[in-house]
Amino acid sequence: METDTRSRILDAAEKLLMRHGLDATTLRMITTEAQANLAAVNYHFGSKEALIEAVFRRRLTWLNEQRIAALDAFEAEAGGAPLKPRQIVEAFFGVAIRMAADQNGGQTFMRLLGRTYTEPTDFVRKFLAEEYAEVIARFKAAFFKALPDVPQEEFLWRFHFMMGALSYAISGADALRLLGPIDDSDPDALYARLMSFLIGGLRAPLPEIHAKSAKKPRARRAA
Amino acid sequence: METDTRSRILDAAEKLLMRHGLDATTLRMITTEAQANLAAVNYHFGSKEALIEAVFRRRLTWLNEQRIAALDAFEAEAGGAPLKPRQIVEAFFGVAIRMAADQNGGQTFMRLLGRTYTEPTDFVRKFLAEEYAEVIARFKAAFFKALPDVPQEEFLWRFHFMMGALSYAISGADALRLLGPIDDSDPDALYARLMSFLIGGLRAPLPEIHAKSAKKPRARRAA
DNA sequence: GTTGGTTTCAAACGAATGTTTGAATCCTGA
DNA sequence: TCAGGATTCAAACATTCGTTTGAAACCAAC
Numbered sequence: 001m002e003t004d005t006r007s008r009i010l011d012a013a014e015k016l017l018m019r020h021g022l023d024a025t026t027l028r029m030i031t032t033e034a035q036a037n038l039a040a041v042n043y044h045f046g047s048k049e050a051l052i053e054a055v056f057r058r059r060l061t062w063l064n065e066q067r068i069a070a071l072d073a074f075e076a077e078a079g080g081a082p083l084k085p086r087q088i089v090e091a092f093f094g095v096a097i098r099m100a101a102d103q104n105g106g107q108t109f110m111r112l113l114g115r116t117y118t119e120p121t122d123f124v125r126k127f128l129a130e131e132y133a134e135v136i137a138r139f140k141a142a143f144f145k146a147l148p149d150v151p152q153e154e155f156l157w158r159f160h161f162m163m164g165a166l167s168y169a170i171s172g173a174d175a176l177r178l179l180g181p182i183d184d185s186d187p188d189a190l191y192a193r194l195m196s197f198l199i200g201g202l203r204a205p206l207p208e209i210h211a212k213s214a215k216k217p218r219a220r221r222a223a
Numbered sequence: 224m225e226t227d228t229r230s231r232i233l234d235a236a237e238k239l240l241m242r243h244g245l246d247a248t249t250l251r252m253i254t255t256e257a258q259a260n261l262a263a264v265n266y267h268f269g270s271k272e273a274l275i276e277a278v279f280r281r282r283l284t285w286l287n288e289q290r291i292a293a294l295d296a297f298e299a300e301a302g303g304a305p306l307k308p309r310q311i312v313e314a315f316f317g318v319a320i321r322m323a324a325d326q327n328g329g330q331t332f333m334r335l336l337g338r339t340y341t342e343p344t345d346f347v348r349k350f351l352a353e354e355y356a357e358v359i360a361r362f363k364a365a366f367f368k369a370l371p372d373v374p375q376e377e378f379l380w381r382f383h384f385m386m387g388a389l390s391y392a393i394s395g396a397d398a399l400r401l402l403g404p405i406d407d408s409d410p411d412a413l414y415a416r417l418m419s420f421l422i423g424g425l426r427a428p429l430p431e432i433h434a435k436s437a438k439k440p441r442a443r444r445a446a
Numbered sequence: 447g448t449t450g451g452t453t454t455c456a457a458a459c460g461a462a463t464g465t466t467t468g469a470a471t472c473c474t475g476a
Numbered sequence: 477t478c479a480g481g482a483t484t485c486a487a488a489c490a491t492t493c494g495t496t497t498g499a500a501a502c503c504a505a506c
Binding site: 115132190 | 338342363382418422428
């Protein structure tokens, strides 16, 4: 390829980290795939950890900027009024699912991101928290405003469940093939499927544990 | 401890594999934690891979037997009639969430299982498919019977999403803490929360994509 | 008490890991 | 053209990995 060594290493690392995980991916695998010398990683990035961090930051910063931009657009359109839950879900998860459909590295990265969530190394969790701080705050506020009758703790759990569904939606059909033959080639279909599921879950009737919590007992339906 | 070396190794491996993943967990970490000699793993299990397989089989077989038993009970009670989706969800995910609440190893194992789903090594995927074959077949049949109006492909995706939500529900608050302070100490509450969410997602309105054929669509979409 | 099989132990094995080194090579600006 | 920083390269660095070995320790049966 014509691209420089640094970019080739980032691309190769992204792909191999997605496929084999953070620990099982060796620098020799990466530099071989990138057609670079073994020492190039330490020359360009300093260490393996710094390379991994660069791989994540390269796309994650952009992803969360897109999320915030989408939220900004909806809020400008609404002009002070609470957004519809569907819009907030679209801004957060829709952007992610669309990036996961991008065959030019976006898909690889999103799969890597999904699997990293459940195998957090300390140093990864550290800069992941950094990268997510702002977007989390913005979306929490938007959701709380849009769903005032859903207890905040309940919503946080549902958000967490939604992240899980997203992660599996993106993770590729690896685990899916346990269920049998299935077609995962249509990103538009996946987008529509996930959206329906997420909104169904988000707006499900509240569980019974909130009855004793002295809230409004008749607010059985979310929003 | 009173337990024998073999059991101590299994317990230590389960705990450390959950915390650090399959590759980052070394035999020296395991044998130190188990207060056993390094060679004990190869003596009792033959290899690191065989140990990992033993860790999974020890509890996964039992878990899936419980799932099938729960399904059997519901089906016997229904006597040929289709089950309620809520009952099938309860039999599959409820059993899992209840095992994840068991502080005596069950929680550790379920977290390990959840994270392994998104980091499948070849040999793990192999016996995971074995262990799941029967239970998947049973539950697919039950769901198809209970939800005849949901296209099978759509349901498989929803089942996949539900697995993702379960995985995150179980995975502990590691990723959750990104969202802010939250209480994950009440297993009953978690059970109720997840059930509401799953059933809400499972019964959500179908997405718009089901007009086209299952394979390559000749006409891409209706207008 | 001695035997024979089971289990534990310290030590070492070769292979693979991330990193470092210092010389070669490339490339740009004067 | 040539000097000098940027980049590449082969080789070696010290560790750590999973596994193997052979002797020591344990333990029930006779």
